[in-house]
Amino acid sequence: MDEKYYPEKIEEKWQQHWETTGAFRVERDDQRPKFYCLEMLPYPSGFLHMGHVRVYSIGDALAWYKRLRGFNVLHPIGWDSFGQPAEQAAIKRGVQPGAWTEENIAHMRGQLKRLGVSYDWRREIAAHRPDYYKWDQWFFLKMHERGLAYKRTSPVNWCPNEQTVLSNEQSSGGVCWRCGAAVEKKDLDQWFIRITEYAEQLINDMAEIEAGWPERVLTMQRNWIGRSVGAYIDFPIKDTPAKVRVFTTRVDTVYGANAIVLAAEHPLLSELLEGSSLKADVDRFAERVRASRAARASNAAAPGEEEEKEGVNTGLFAVNPFSGEQLPVWVANYVLMDYGAGAVMSVPAHDERDFEFAQRYSLPVRRVIERISHEQEQIAHDERELDQSLAMKHAFTDYGILVNSGEWSGKLSEVAIPEMARYAEEQGFGGGAVTYRLRDWGISRQRFWGAPIPIIYCDGCGAVPVPEKDLPVVLPERAAFTGAGESPLASVAEFVNTTCPKCGKPARRETDTMDTFVDSSWYFFRYCDPHNERAAFDPATVKYWTPVDRYVGGIEHAVMHLLYTRFWTKLMRDIGIVSFNEPVRNLTTQGMVVAETFYREDGEKKSYFNPSEVNIERDDKGRVISARLVGDGSSVTIGPFEKMSKSTNNGVDPDEMIRAYGADAVRLFMLFAAPVENDLRWQETGIEGAVRFLRRVYTFVWRWHESLQDAPQKSAPAHDQFSAAARTLRHETHRAIARVTEGFERMSYNTNVAALMELSNALGDFQVVPEQATPAERFAVLEAFESLVLMLAPFTPHAAEEMWESLGHAGGILAGVREGRVRWPQLDEALARREELEIPVQVNGKLRGRIRATLDTAEDELRAAALADEKVRAWTDGHEVVQIVVVPRRLVNIVVR
């Protein structure tokens, strides 16, 4: 141990030690409890950013903690290495995507090692390597076998910028999840995965993870899946054998229907209107709706506004199977083909959209629900009229009591809904039904850099799956990278041309590749058994390690990745290779790393300055008053804190920070500065504080480490051997152990670091000179140091290792744990408790005095002491004491009148 703290030196030393001793390697061990600690794998862009540093610091802290608690910890990392940027690099600079990707991985691996993250690197996986994507293809075949992968032509989400298809999840809000471009609709023949088959399970199984996942994520998934309970009703079309199926959540309002409204793309339309004079009108209208939707999509910058409701009467009539009434059939732009049945019954009195539509086209409004409670809004209506279109100003959408509804009149909505659905079923014209907003997952991508979809097209045999024995279908090294909207693979003749596995005749390969979210749907299972050549993984090995005990990653994957991987797990369960429903027990979504922005406005656009180029000036209260450039002292505008990015020039390079302050300080600051879920404000002064703290602890250890060589180690000296100062120190030590241990259980890292700082402050307050310390004092100091250092290991592993060694322990912390010599500091609850208490005394709830007490001062003693206290008496004298509340060990409250 050097006298001074040289982070660079000790970090290199311990990284080397970990590497050569294989400190972080793990194997399955049925004798020990396992813990699977997982962070979302990065895309190998080439450079680690601060957001990465944050996730991996969070995960690593937990991994270290669990190891120190005796768990067999699986803590792996890999690369989400298929995807757009590699292909962009190929288009722009002509590099080969594979080589570009491997170089990036090599660089980032080095960065992660310099951060000192405790991965078992032997388990590293990368999505773009054939030994990995072979199994993507295998899973695809399994789904194909089960009818869960299918091809269909349908309007899909098309990103004009990236020239490829996106899934619904990736184009949520009408914009591309990656580049933000407005998404267009395009008709393409695409492969889909039948995730909707699992919609019900995806909703129901949330019960299993509710306790461990953020409410926010579950809510987002629930909304996305959009389960809706209602009924189908078939309305016969007059004078034809056809029926129009309608989905509604409000069968109870069926007597109020004034029309049946179809989506413009409804397949029945062309059939029913054959030969009708109105066909041309309807076709023209459908075309307009399509055009206007496309226009709105490309104009996604200004969303929000709902489109004006428009429709056209088809001249057809439908028969309400409940009432026998004839209803006109309309086509309207507000009915969506891909939700429910693509058709609705319009009930303007009780649905706002239908109301708006009815007003626009002067359709009758019939009230069939009456309020049941005076807390509900009074529905304006005209008793003399059946049509309320003049009286009602808006729809009444609450449940209530049925009126004007034939035999159902007088029933409550809640009662009528299931009864009417059952009736429809008995009569054969409908029945109860559940629909979902979730649609099937489109996985075809017109890209090169992804896993080829293992399908061969044969003129004779159709779409034939590639036989398992022929996997993987390997990507060629090169292709013509034009950036145009067709898969580059299509131009690689030796890839495309093959023979049909069935008939042996010449055939062509599928040239689309799979969505990269396929790769990440199951990657953490592969970590358990990463080199298996015969299977995606060995089920028994996976059974030991999974499910993931804690998963850390960004909120941006709340719906996409986290929904897909839940689905994939259920699929693997159905194949029989996994034995549970949910892959992730506990989920942590960390906040963004944000930094101050500085800019100057030159006319229209802002030019941004990096925080390192700016000096901040403050007033004497510490408030920021201005910012000036380091170079010329000219002033710049202080902008808000924003996510670190190139466009706002507020990024900070992790490597530079590690070089300046050390990996430990960077990590410590990241975990201390904010709770894990919050956004984290990057502040260089904050990281300086972290170094200051580490240096202080290090200095304390240096000052004491020789005197501690002969400290009593095995058992604590008797209580009366300890000086008052030593007793205080021991109390602080055990209080910190209690707090930090508890903090780890709820991922409260910021308070954990605070507790460790307090312990270090307590060591600073311990003024005994090392050489003059009594054996008992040495014991107390050693106990404090050992506890502090071990509890620091999850946050600053290099510094902890160095100090642990200088406290007389050879071989590294984890070797000690493995050999049973080292374990997480043991809490002595008696020591953690305060010996003497200060009990606050309130009068009428306001703090008026304090009395001294011990842990077992009796209630009546506390009461008497409180009443006798001089300061308290100033508030009670002359008043009548009405009540005295005594909370032992906590407080006394005297109520006076």
Added chain:
RNA sequence: GCCGGAGUGGCGAAAUCGGUAUACGCACUAGACUCAAAAUCUAGCGAGGUUAACUCCUCAUGGGGGUUCGAUUCCCCCCUCCGGCACCA
């Protein structure tokens, strides 16, 4: 519009059982050390008032109301910010 989450010093935050509001850190102020600066160390640091006195008082956890001996914490209403969804029948 609907559904979530949050609002506490100059700033990041703490108080997970309804019991001393502001732990810990940053920034700031003063002092020590120094020729000087940095670093380090020591002390102070919610607002306002008050005292010979670090004495004591009042107010303060977005605003208003409620429950309670006692509310940052529980309940109701409102405001603001952030996020998700957005004609989903």
